Amino acid sequence: MKELQDLAAKLLAEKTVGLVIGWEQGPRGARPAFVADPKDAGRLIFDNRCVHNLAAYLSPRRPHLRGFGRIAVAVKGCDVRAVAGLVRESQLKREDVVLLGVRCGGVHDEPTDAGPLTAENLADRCVGCEVREPPRCDHVLGELPPAPPSRDGRRAGRIAELDALDHAARFAFWRQELSRCVRCNACRQVCPLCTCERCLADKTDPPWIESSPHTRANFAWHATRALHLAGRCVDCGECERACPAGIPLNLIGRKVAAVVERRFGYRTTDDPQVPAPIGAWKPDDGQEFIR
Amino acid sequence: MSRIGVFVCHCGENIGRTVDAAEVARASGNLPGVAHATDYKYMCSDPGQALIKQAVAEKKLDGVVVAACSPHMHEKTFRRATAGAGVNPFLCEMANIREHCSWIHENRPAATAKAIDITRSIVEKLKRNAPLEPIRIPVERRALVIGGGIAGIQAALDIADGGREVVLVEKGPSIGGHMSQLSETFPTLDCSQCILTPRMVEVYQHPRIKLLAYSEVEAVEGYIGNFNVTIRRKARGLDETKCNGCGQCQASCPQKKIPSEFDAGLGKRTAIYVPFPQAVPNIPVIDSGHCARWKGIVKGLKKFACGKCIEACGRGAITFDLEDKIVTEKVGAVVVATGFQLYEIGRDHEADGLKGYGEYGYGRIPDVIDGLQFERLASASGPTAGKLQRPSDGKEPRTIVFLQCVGSRDPAKGIEYCSKICCMYVAKHTMLYRHKVHDGRAVVFYMDIRAGGKGYEEFVRRAIEEDGAEYVRGRVSRLERDGDVVRVQGFDTLSGEPVTIDADLVVLATAMRSQPGIEALAQKLSVSYDRHGFINEAHPKLRPVETNTAGIYVAGACQAPRDIPDSVAMASAAASKVLGLFSNAELEREPNVARVDEATCAGCFHCRRVCAYGAVERKEIRDKKGNLVKVVASVNRGVCQGCGTCQATCPGKSVELEGFTDPQIYAAINAFQG
Known part of the structure; x- marks a missing residue:
């Protein structure tokens, strides 16, 4: 933690960057921190409550961060995939950001949780983590922690259960889940890859997605969101964490990712040079969906 | 838009049988915004079109919906009629109540109700149409022809004679292609070189043809009327401007045993060589793989093994400049005429999944040759000066067996298509042989004889009846060398008996395949090709020399197996298409192209x-001070084909296709609810 604070202070003092984005202790657990003054670098922390994917702040649709010039951002290994997504889609120039990679041995589900990680309280996306050592970063900090406790993925199990249902039962499940959506757009705001200048859901001519929160419109919104994130979602789970209605949005993301992998052989990656399927066209792309 | 006219067509019985057109007109007349609705037996006929023009004038209509056939059929017709009535043609839309309705339904009331729905949907779409203007693109009235075989030569000459400049790019050191290797040509038996070489010279001397031989197309950018082509001029190792083609260098070269490509491996050439005496341009190239000095330079040796050609050259033309040169040319149209290759049946073509025909011993038995090699043996300019001598011992063959369909029409081991030319050239070979060896025996194994074409059937009959070729229907299972002869074991399927013939020479009519590397070229040009590597034409019947990319045309055997008359006809057709394109300084295009909303594009x-x-x-x-605000996507209206893929892909829906915008489609869909 000292290493992170010292480096942040140094980068700010040398004016290598104008802002460091990391985590700090808030009144209710860990929260994102924005440090512009080297003297404030001591606020920065990193521990297993730092669940937030801070790459979301690198989107060009965050004009309030534009004035700071170059930004340094603390990232866990999994967060690097979101940075790669932004670079891949021309939303960020890699040289405009300094990546402070923190070695991570897994996080809790919520930043308010505390205590050592167990198989019970480990976030689902940390199961079988392959990026404890953050790749493609400018600085890599901290000791390499032990691998997170091992257990089966809960979401994978849940998806298998849903897949086993017949169409009507599965539809009933999602109808019930999505009927709770209040269209607060938290899932969109927190998503590091929702980078549209103007969201389709905010367009009124034509009103492809109605803005009122009734089930039909909610289906339209979440189906559209799922398709727009197909092959782009980095599985950070922030949408589900941000959802005030507790809709298991990550199930959708995971399911779509599995379909994308099967159909296009693509898995979310930290390599920005690998084209995502939405922006990759090949003459021999499968066409069996045309009937 | 508030004054729409709806015109419902009966299409004779086509629509009228299952759809009550009068009822569709009546129902459409009640739609909000529709000021006039009527039906007519044949709306596309002159009186039908007159009906539209008259209604536009009398009822002051500002939009037209024609409920009739597919827009593919008559959209142009009705848009022209609408324009003739003084309304922007893109304010005319078609409701397809024929292909989408009457042809596929039987229940008249239900079909009529559906036709009303379709028409209402299009009326709602039309209300959101905007008047569009055709796109005008300047045309660079200069053509590129790729390939200097007979098709490329013909296309280049026709375009140049039509008054436009042509850049002709040929991969090899000389133009002429496969035709220059042939002895005589069917069905008239005129000498191939005698009719071809004057054409080659004509190309060379034509003031409007720029010949770039020994060059390859490296990259093609741009679009119809405005292509930028990058061409690699491969190093010949000598200064073309100084060389006068005297041939001293060739005579001096100590490397004299290199198999000649022109003689299909039957003759020999030197390392610095002109492929054949009539080559155009008559300038040698140095074969980097065989020249000792070239190899020494590449290796970085200080002392060179040889310099005989440099000494022999009286003009100091031989520079050993090994650098390829890159040149760029701006053209408005491209003709692809890259020709074919023969299926090398001795080889396993692993990449293509072709197995070859090991049982025929090609490449192993010297007296088993392919058709092109026979052409060289029969040719007066060939390695034997036209005397028929077999490769193994130079003896005159007393019996020649010809095998047709080797590799062609054989889905199991070869290629399923028919190579088209083999029936004819085998008949020609038997004639050439019998004209030279009067008492020789020419036996042809065939599957069936395909001699469709002017004078073709007569030609084959002549080979059989007058020149005594023996045709055996059946295939050959095996060729074996037995002492002096090649034993041919076949089966006569007409008599039902096995046949064994001891032949002095066996000629295999091997399949025609596309040129190697054609896929890479096709990708550079953005034209599609089939799984055999033949370039796809835009329409097999109605647009045979156009490709799916505007401004790129195709001629000759790179599109499918073609004989000389076909290739020349295609070349002239492609040339006339090019000249048609060049007849105006500007090109008009349909404005149904994509447009990016720069305000919402996220880049x-x-x-x-x-x-x-x-x-x-x-x-x-950029802002007024020149600071970069953002980078957005922008559509080049000259290149865009209006396919809509970008529109479908854009997550933020910042791309619209003119004429098919989101508000239009949304309105059309929504109209089905009511």
Whole structure:
């Protein structure tokens, strides 16, 4: 933690960057921190409550961060995939950001949780983590922690259960889940890859997605969101964490990712040079969906 | 838009049988915004079109919906009629109540109700149409022809004679292609070189043809009327401007045992060589793989093994300049005429999944040759000066067996298509042989004889009846060398008996395949090709020399197996298409192209990556002081083909296709609810 604070202070003092984005202790657990003054670098922390994917702040649709010039951002290994997504889609120039990679041995589900990680309280996306050592970063900090406790993925199990249902039962499940959506757009705001200048859901001519929160419109919104994130979602789970209605949005993301992998052989990656399927066209792309 | 006219067509019985057109007109007349609705037996006929023009004038209509056939059929017709009535043609839409309705339904009331729905949907779409103007693109009235075989030569000459400049690019050291290797040609038996070489010289001397031999197309950018072509001029190792083609260098070269490509491996050439005496341009190239000095330079040796050609050259032309040169040419149209190759049946073509025909011993038995090699043996300019001598011992063959369909029409081991030319050239070979060896025996194994073409059937009959070729229907299972002869074991399927013939020479009519590397060239040009590597024409019947990319045309055997008359006909057809394109300084295009909303474009460039035509470009938006505000996608209206892939891909829906915008489609869909 000292290493992170010292480096942040140094980068700010040398004016290598104008802002460091990391985590700090808030009144209710860990929260994102924005440090512009080297003297404030001591606020920065990193521990297993730092669940937030801070790459979301690198989107060009965050004009309030534009004035700071170059930004340094603390990232866990999994967060690097979101940075790669932004670079891949021309939303960020890699040289405009300094990546402070923190070695991570897994996080809790919520930043308010505390205590050592167990198989019970480990976030689902940390199961079988392959990026404890953050790749493609400018600085890599901290000791390499032990691998997170091992257990089966809960979401994978849940998806298998849903897949086993017949169409009507599965539809009933999602109808019930999505009927709770209040269209607060938290899932969109927190998503590091929702980078549209103007969201389709905010367009009124034509009103492809109605803005009122009734089930039909909610289906339209979440189906559209799922398709727009197909092959782009980095599985950070922030949408589900941000959802005030507790809709298991990550199930959708995971399911779509599995379909994308099967159909296009693509898995979310930290390599920005690998084209995502939405922006990759090949003459021999499968066409069996045309009937 | 508030004054729409709806015109419902009966299409004779086509629509009228299952759809009550009068009822569709009546129902449409009640739609909000529709000021006039009527039906007519044949709306596309002159009186039908007159009906539209008259109604537009009398009822002051500002939009037209024609409920009739598919827009593919008559959209142009009705848009022209609408324009003739003084309304922007893009304010005319078609409701397809024939292909989408009457042809596929039987229940008249239900079909009529559906036709009303379709028409209402299009009326709602039309209300959101905007008047569009055709796109005008300047045309660079200069053509590129790729390939200097007979097709490329013909296309280049026709375009140049039509008054336009042509750049002719040929991969090899000389133009002429396969035709220059042939002895005589069917069905008239005129000498191939005698009719071809004057054409080659004509190309060389034509003031409007720029011949770039020994060159390859490296990259093609741009679009119809405005292509930028990068061409690699391969190093010949000598200064073309100084060389006068005297041939001293060739005579001096100590490397004299290199198999000649022109003589299909039957003759020999030197390391510095002109492929054949009539070559155009008559300038040698140095074969980098065989020249000792070239190899020494590449290796970085200080002392060179040889310099005989440099000494022999009286003009100091031989420079050993090994650098390829890159040149660029701006052209408005491209003709692809890259020709074919023969299926090398001795070889396993692993990449193509072709197995070859090991049982025929090609490449192993010297007296088993392919058709092109026979051409060289029979040719007066060939390695034997036209005397028929077999490769093994130079003896005159007393019996020749010809095998047709080797590799062709054989889905199991070869290629399923028919190579088209073999029936004819085998008949020709038997004639040539019998004209030279009067008492020789020419036996042909065939599957069936395909001699469709002017004078073709007569030609084959002549070979059989007058020149005594023996035709045996059946296939050959095996060729074996037995002492002096090649034993041919076949089966006569007409008599039902096995046949064994001891032949002095066996000629295999091997399949025609596309040129190696054609896929890479096709990708550079953005034209499609089939799984055999033949370039796809835009329509097999109605647009045979156009490709799916505007401004790129195809001629000759790179499109499918073609004989000389076909290739020449295609070349002239392609040339006339090019000259048609060049008849105006500007080109008019349909304005149904994509448009980016720069205000909402996030610049993710998924559209650019999915565009099959390379039509999406990066555009920088700057403020008044020149500071970069953002980078957005921008569509080149000249290149865009209006396929809509970018529109479908854009997550933020910042791309619209003119004439098919989101508000239009949304309105059309919504109309089905009511």
